[in-house]
Amino acid sequence: MTQAFNQVQEWEQRRDEASRYYKQGQFQEYLSFASENLELARAIPDRAREGHTLNDIGLAHLSCCQPLQALECFQQARLVAVELGNQRAEAIALSNLGSTYSRLGRLSRSLEYFDQGLRIFRDLQDIPGEISTLNDVALIYSKLGKPKRSLLLQYQILAMRRTLGDFSGEATTLNGIGYAYSTLGQYEKALEFLQAALPIQRAVKNVMGEATTLNNIASVYGDLGEPKKALLLYSQVLLTRRAINDRAGEGTTLHNIGFTYSLLANNRQAMKYYEQAIAIYQEIGDCLGEISTLLNMGNFYAKTKRKKLALSYYHNAQHLATAIESQPHLQKVQQCIDAL
Incomplete structure (x- = not known):
């Protein structure tokens, strides 16, 4: 009994430590801790903790741009949740499966998983889970070329996040609203929301989120006919994304730099950056x-x-x-x- 208790304590401590690595963007270290924790959960043995750890490993693989390995872990985590009758854990696994299919460009499949997860979160009255999943659904609508539908959802999410006092999440949604307005060609409105997200992201030290917002602001500058201003900002974003090893973000920024050079009719530079972007997209399986x-x-x-x-x-x-x-x-x- 004492040994099992000690192992559970060790599992909890190691999971807390792993979580710190995740928040700092040190995903390989997070993956290493989570993998060791899986062995510990199985040694106890504790199926609930095993399911939680499979979910953690899936998130680590997704953050390391390994979506196929992530899929396998999330599917296993879902099976454990169903076996134990843990609806919340099942909803989390479904939502994570949706995120992974989105990363793979399988948007219709992604929506199916998000819808299943959303129903469970609503049944459980789990507001944070519902908001997180709705945010993912809104991003899918933007990717599917349905920015008006995305906007309707994002405004709903923004109100929910403000009611909860979710400061960090509010910045994510402000960025999403700004991005949706930019795809609608409403560039001044887009800048208003993107610039509102920045001070929050800086206050909570969300470096990855700040880089995403700056990338979107640079894109709007390009749309407004200010490509040189866009390039200056993209260069700053590229350095940040490389520093935090954000390969998916790096690919996006390289692509955007290439596009901006094409606006300036500097075709050699444009193709150079496009080729670098392609190499990263192929490496991480980003088909879109x-x-x-x-x-x-x-x-x-x-x-x-x-x-x-x-x-x-x-x-x-x-x-x-x-x-x-x-x-x-x-x-x-x-x-x-x-x-x-």
Whole structure:
């Protein structure tokens, strides 16, 4: 009895320590601690703690840009939760499965998991869980080219977060609202919300969130016809994302720098950054990012009347869009091919 008690104490302490690494963005260290904790949970043995740890390992893999390994862990965590009748743990696993499918570009599948998780969170009256999942759903709508639907949801989430006094979450939602407005072409409105998110992210020392917001602000500068101002900001964001080893974010910023150079008609620099972005997207399995970059590269060759090269990039993008069953992206690719 005493040995089991000591092992449970050790598990709790190690999980707290692992959590500190996660918050600091040290995901490999977090993965190492979580993996050791899984062995400890199985040695006790304690199925509930085993399920929690499988979820932790899944988050670690997702943060290390290893979505397929994350999927496996979240599926196991869900099975344990169902076996134990732990509805909250099941909802968390479902939500995390949704996030992972979103990372893989499987947006329809992602929404299915989010919807299942959302129903359970609402049944349990788990407001933070509901808000977190709604936020993920809103981001999916933005990715699916439905920014108005995303905005409606984000305003609902913002009110809920302010009621709860969720300061950090409020900044995340302000950033999401700003991004949605930018996709609608309402750039001044976008800047208003993005700039409102920044002081909160700085106050809570959310470096990754701040980098995301600055990246979105730079994108708006590009849209407003200020590409040099955008490049200065992207350079700052790129340094931050490399410093915290945010590979997904780094890929996004490299792509955006490439696009901004194309606006300045500096095509050699544009292609250089696009190629760096593609390499990262392929490494981390970000199909949506890769499709977007392939289309931009194809568009460059289309503008310079090199149709065969353009078509090869469009076909690569088409192949990826087919693989992830993304109708919006397939339509976009077809439009590019038809315009050749």
